[in-house]
Amino acid sequence: MTHTAALPSAGPALRRALVRHHWRWLTMLALGLVIVIGTWGGRYAxxxxxxxAALRGENTLRLAVAVLRGQMARFERLPQLIADQDLIRQVVQTPGDRAVVAEANAYLKEVNILLGSSDIYVMTQDGTTVAANNHDSDVSFVGENFAYRPYFFDAASGGEGRFFALGTTSLKRGYYFGAPIRDGDAVLGVVAFKIDVDGIEETWRGGDYEIIVTDPEGIIFMASRADWHFSSILPLTPDRLARTDQTRRYADxxxxxxxxxxxxxxxxxxMALTDVLGTREFLVLAEDMSEAGWTVQVLLDxxxxxxQALTTVIVALLLVGLGTMMAAVWLQRRARLMERMQLQRDARAELERRVVERTAELATVNRRLEAEVAERRATEAELRTAQASLVQAGKLAALGQMSAALSHEFNQPLGAARNFADNALVLIERNRIEDARDNISRVVALVDRMATLSRHLRNFARKPNSRLETVSVTEVMSETREIVAFRLRAADATLEFDPGPEPLLVRAGAVRLQQVLVNLISNAADAAEGSADRRIAVSARxxxxxxxxxxxxHGPGVPDAIVERIFDPFFTTKGVGKGLGLGLSISYNIIKDFGGELRVMNHPDGGAEFIIELIRSGRTTVT
Known part of the structure; x- marks a missing residue:
């Protein structure tokens, strides 16, 4: 007994120990993730x-190199074409002939403008310039000696001259091409062709990167920033300076x-660089242009x-923190859930005990309910039967009221038929056959009239089925007129029917709609009996x-006090023995069965007006 009682108290203690164990593991896991993300994650990000960034920079670098190579390829063959001209060969052979020199100067100026180059000039074998496109400018190259330039001595030796430098006379940067002027195998002089690089630099500015072009000594020759020109990214050692001075690459x-x-x-x-903008770190991407002696570099900040890497690390740490918080919340909720589950288990056991106790009671109650349901279903069936009987009773009551007038209606034709028949016998005896035939025809007409009236009454008295179909209001009204004709004569009332501009078809049952119209017209005849205006108007629209x-x-109308009750069963304003109070109630339910509406109102010009609203229909029969 003691051991059994100790178990419930040991359960909560064990659960609390498990929760503390989970908290320790969660804390250690979170700290480990923070350390890993803070060290390795930062480097990885x-x-x-x-x-x-390097991928973007590679695209920029390839584009810059392609532009530079395209610019050089555009002009590299032009110096040799110019050197092959007879005029150029003639000017180096006779440098003292002023006419030839003047013609050569004009030619070079014209070609320079046409090609869009910076300068074109011709040098003799000793490096002296004898003709140039800028011969008439303040910075004319004529008379200058450029034998120290690599593009000159490389071309003078029969090769192709290539060199980029700052012009010693124009003080403008440019790339130089040199081509030998030949007379057979002999080299008579050199044609120099200089192109400007400022236009290329303009396309580099405005991006989120910097582009520089350096020479073999690490000196920046071209750059997206003008203040970096002629700066070196390598130490300016005496050897580098000496090699640069030897060719006077950057003049003074x-x-x-x-x-x-x-x-x-x-x-x-x-590469970390300190300038007027402060110290900035760049990612360096470089490509050598060996044909020009350049190194093109793209610097990405x-x-x-x-x-972005720091943001990634922070986001990762925040995710770890969020995950830790979610795990902590989950552990807390799990502990509470375990407690609730235990409470639910206890409650479930108590509930099961109570369910067992109540099951017997519920079984007894269910049996009683089943008996009551069966009784109510039987009552409902009886009510339906009673309702159908009431509808038929209403029609039979109306037929009962019609019986006296019908007796008179049949007696008159019967008496007339008897007289016509007697006359016919007398006429036959007198051999007046044509007159006898006329009397017999009248007897047949009277018999047909009584048969028609009998048929309408028989259809009216028959129980209708629940089938709905397309019904013509005009046809129903025609049969209704035959049935109520005796009632109208008894009340000395006249019936006016306005079918509208076109036949009106409705969704209804012909006999039941006829019953509604008989009830409404009969009530109108009752209301018209004491009125001066005994017209009953029926319209269909x-x-x-x-x-x-x-x-x-056109009677006295419906009093306001009974408008709300006029369609109630067994409610009537007629005297004792003159009505059951079922006609309007039956009519109301019939119209509802048709999916329509029946209501009453007092006409502004006097009298009561009953309004039937039905669903319009085509020719197709529906159920």
Missing amino acids: TRVNFDA ARLRALPVTSDDQAGHRL TASARA AEGGRAVIRVRD
Whole structure:
């Protein structure tokens, strides 16, 4: 007994121990993830962002190199074409002939304008310029000696001259092509062709990167930033300066070294540069243009990539924190869920006990309910039968009221028929056959009239089925007129029917609709008996998608106090023995069965008006 009682108290303690164990593991896991993300994750995010930046930079680098190569390829064959001209060969052979020199100067100027180059000039074998496109400018090359330029001595030796430098006379940067002027195998002089590079630099500015072009000594010759021109990204050692001075590549320009430091990180070359904008770190992508002696480099600022990497690490740490919080909430909810589950188990056991106790009671109650349901179903069936009987009783009551008038209606034709028959016998005896035939025809007509009236009454008295079909209001009204004719004569009332401009078809049952019209017209005849105006007006119209039949009398109308009760069963304003109070109630239910509406109102000009709204129909029969 003692051991059994100790188990419930041990359960909560065990659960609390498990929760503390889970909390320790969760804390250790979160700290481990923070350490891993803070160290390895930072390096990985930096490498990923550097790789993405390098991919963008590679596209920029390829485009810049392609532009430079395309610009050089555009002009590289032109110097040799110019050198092959007879005029150029003649001017180096006779440099003292002023006419030839003047003609050569004009030719070079014209070609320079046509090709859009910077300068074109011709040098003799000793490097002296004898003709140039700028012969008439303030910076004329005529008379200048450029034998120290590599493009000259390479071409003078029979090869192709290539050199980029700052012009010593024009002080403008450009790329030089040199081509030998030949007379057979002998080299008579050199044609120099200089192209401008300023236009190319203009396309580099405005991007989120920097582009520089350096010579073999690391000196920046072209750059997207003009303040970097003639700066070196390598130390300016005496050997580098001596090689640069030997060719006077940069004329008298002052060279300076940029304060840069290089490093490799995440598989990429980085360069830190300090200038007037501060210290910035760049990702360096480079490609050699050996044919020009250049190195084209694209510098991408790493601030954006490092910011993205830092953002990635922060987001990862936040996710870890969020995950830890969610796990903590889950553990807490799980502990509470376990407690609730235990409470639910206890409650379930108590509930099962109570269910067992109540099952017997419920079984007894169910048996009682089943008996009551069966009794109510039987009552409902009886009510339906009673309702159908009431409808038929209403018609039979109406027929009962008609019986006296019908007796008179039949007696008159019967008496007339008897007289016509007697006369016919007398006429036959007198051999007046034609007159006898006329009397017999009248007897047949009277018999047909009585048969027609009998047929309408028989159809009216028959129980209708529930089938709905397309019914013509005009045809139903024609049969209704035959049935109520005796009632109208008894009340000295007249019936006026207005079928409308076109036949009106409705969805109804012909006999039941006829019963409704008989009831309404009979009531109108009762109301008209004490009135001066004994007209009963029936009209049929199509209004929108509905068919509206109006039955109006010119009697005293319906008192406001009974408007709400006029369709109630067994409610009547007639005297004792003159009605059951079922006619309007039956009519109301019949119209409802048709999916329509029956209502009553007092006409503004006097009298009551009953309004029937039915569904318009085509020729197709529906059920």
